[in-house]
Amino acid sequence: MAIAVIAIVFGYAGLGLLVAIPMCLVGLGRLDPAAAAGTWGFRVLSIPGVMVLWPVVLGRWLKRGKA
Amino acid sequence: MSVQYRAVNWTRHKVVYDLVLAGACVAFVGVFMVMSMVVHPPPNEVSPPILVMRALGTLAIVLLHVVLAIGPLARLWPRTTFLLANRRHLGVATFLVAGLHAFVVYGFYGGFGVENPVLAVLVRPDGSVGFEFVGFLALLVLLVMAATSHDFWLALLGHGVWKAMHMAVYVAYALVVAHVVFGVLRSEKSLVFPLLLLGGALVLGGLHLVAGGREWRRDAASSDESEDGWIDVGDPHEIPDKRARVVCLGSGNRVAVFRDGDRLSALSNVCAHQGGPLGEGEILDGCATCPWHGYQYHTENGQSPPPYTEKIPTYELRVRGGRVEVNPRPNEPGTPTTPVSITEGGAS
Numbered sequence: 113m114a115i116a117v118i119a120i121v122f123g124y125a126g127l128g129l130l131v132a133i134p135m136c137l138v139g140l141g142r143l144d145p146a147a148a149a150g151t152w153g154f155r156v157l158s159i160p161g162v163m164v165l166w167p168v169v170l171g172r173w174l175k176r177g178k179a
Numbered sequence: 180m181s182v183q184y185r186a187v188n189w190t191r192h193k194v195v196y197d198l199v200l201a202g203a204c205v206a207f208v209g210v211f212m213v214m215s216m217v218v219h220p221p222p223n224e225v226s227p228p229i230l231v232m233r234a235l236g237t238l239a240i241v242l243l244h245v246v247l248a249i250g251p252l253a254r255l256w257p258r259t260t261f262l263l264a265n266r267r268h269l270g271v272a273t274f275l276v277a278g279l280h281a282f283v284v285y286g287f288y289g290g291f292g293v294e295n296p297v298l299a300v301l302v303r304p305d306g307s308v309g310f311e312f313v314g315f316l317a318l319l320v321l322l323v324m325a326a327t328s329h330d331f332w333l334a335l336l337g338h339g340v341w342k343a344m345h346m347a348v349y350v351a352y353a354l355v356v357a358h359v360v361f362g363v364l365r366s367e368k369s370l371v372f373p374l375l376l377l378g379g380a381l382v383l384g385g386l387h388l389v390a391g392g393r394e395w396r397r398d399a400a401s402s403d404e405s406e407d408g409w410i411d412v413g414d415p416h417e418i419p420d421k422r423a424r425v426v427c428l429g430s431g432n433r434v435a436v437f438r439d440g441d442r443l444s445a446l447s448n449v450c451a452h453q454g455g456p457l458g459e460g461e462i463l464d465g466c467a468t469c470p471w472h473g474y475q476y477h478t479e480n481g482q483s484p485p486p487y488t489e490k491i492p493t494y495e496l497r498v499r500g501g502r503v504e505v506n507p508r509p510n511e512p513g514t515p516t517t518p519v520s521i522t523e524g525g526a527s
Contacts, residue, residue, distance in 0.1 A: 113306075114301065114302045114306070114307075114308040114312055115297065115302055115306075118297050118301060118302075118315075121319065140331070143335060144184075144331060144334055144335060146183060146184055146331075146334070147184050147331055149183045149184075150183065150184035150185070150331075151183070151184070151185045151186060153185060153186030153187075154184040154185050154186050154329070154331070156186070157186045157329060158329070158331065160322070160325075160326035161326040161327045161329065161331075161332055163326070164322070164323050164326045164327060165327065165332070168336075169335075172335075
C-alpha cells in the first residue's frame with residue numbers, strides 16, 4: 113500500500129515534469145498575459161508548481177488552444 | 180503589485196526580512212546543537228548527523244507554529260499586521276527547512292543513493308509504515324503549498340480556490356504533530372519536548388479561537404437593517420479619518436466604509452489579491468491600501484491605480500439622521516460611485 117502511494121506520487125510528479133518543460137517555455141504566457149513577459153527566474157520557479165498542478169494547467173492550456 | 184512576473188519581487192524590506200530569517204534559522208540550529216551537546220555529554224553524546232536532523236526538524240516545527248500564529252495575531256493586535264506581508268516567504272522557508280531535514284535523514288539512513296530511499300526510510304522490511312511516512316506526507320503538503328505560492332498561481336486559480344488549497348497548512352500541521360508524537364517523543368525521556376509541543380498546540384488553538392470569536396461577535400453586531408434593506412454602519416464621525424469601519428451584510432459579505440476627510444466611500448472588504456481584509460488597512464496616497472501586501476484601490480471606484488488592473492466591488496452609501504447606511508447590493512467590480520459627505524442627511 114505505502115509503496116503504491118509512493119509510486120503514484122513519483123509517477124504523477126514525473127508526468128508533471130514532462131508537462132512543465134513546454135509549459136514554462138510557451139504555455140504560461142497563453143494562460144496569463146503577464147506571464148508571457150515573465151523573467152526566466154519566474155519560469156524556472158514555476159516548474160514545481162506545474163508539476164503539482166499539471167492536470168489543471170494542461171487542461172486550461174488545451175482549452176485556450178481550442179478557443 | 181506587479182505587471183510582470185519575476186521569481187521574487189525583491190524590495191529592500193524583503194531582502195532585510197529574508198536575511199534576518201536566514202540568520203535566525205542558522206542561529207537556532209547552532210544553539211540547538213550546542214545545547215544538545217551540553218545536555219548529552221560523552222559518553223552519551225548524540226552523533227552530529229542526528230543532531231543536525233533534530234535541529235532542522237525542530238526548527239521546521241517552530242517556523243510552522245509562527246506561520247500559523249501570524250493570521251490570528253494580526254486580527255487580535257493590528258500592530259503585528261506587518262508580519263503578514265512576508266508570510267509566504269516564511270512558509271517557503273518552512274518547507275525548505277523541512278526538506279533539508281528530510282534530506283539529512285535520507286542521507287544518514289539511505290547513504291545518498293547507496294540504498295533505495297523508499298525502502299531505507301519510508302517503508303519497513305515487513306511492508307508497514309511508521310512515523311517517517313507521516314513526515315513524508317507532511318513534506319508533500321508543504322511542497323504543494325510552496326510550489327504554488329507565487330502570485331501567478333493565485334491569479335490562475337482565483338483567490339478562493341488558492342486560499343482553500345493553502346488551508347492545507349492545517350493538514351500539514353496535524354501530520355507534523357503525528358510525526359513527532361509517534362516518532363521522536365516515543366524515545367524521548369525528558370518531558371521538555373512533549374510539553375513544548377502541547378504548549379504550542381494550545382497557544383495556536385487559543386489564538387484561533389479568540390480571533391474567530393472576536394470576528395463572529397463583530398459580524399453579529401453589525402447587521403441592523405433599515406426598512407428598505409440598507410445596513411446601518413453607525414455614526415460617520417466615529418470612523419477615524421483615513422481608516423474604515425467594517426460591517427457584515429446578511430449575505431456574510433463584508434463591506435469596508437472608508438472615511439477620507441469628510442467623504443465616505445464603501446468597498447468590498449476582500450482584497451482582489453489574496454482576499455486580505457482591506458478595511459483593516461488605511462488610505463494612503465488617496466487609495467485604500469490592503470494591510471497584507473499593499474494592494475491599492477481608489478475609494479470612489481474600487482480600481483487599482485494604473486498600470487495595475489485589479490478591481491473590487493463598490494457599494495452605495497447614504498447618510499440619514501446622522502447615521503451612515505450601506506446598500507447591501509454590490510456594484511460590479513470597478514464601478515464608480517459618488518462619495519457621500521458625513522454632514523449630509525442631518526449628521527450630528
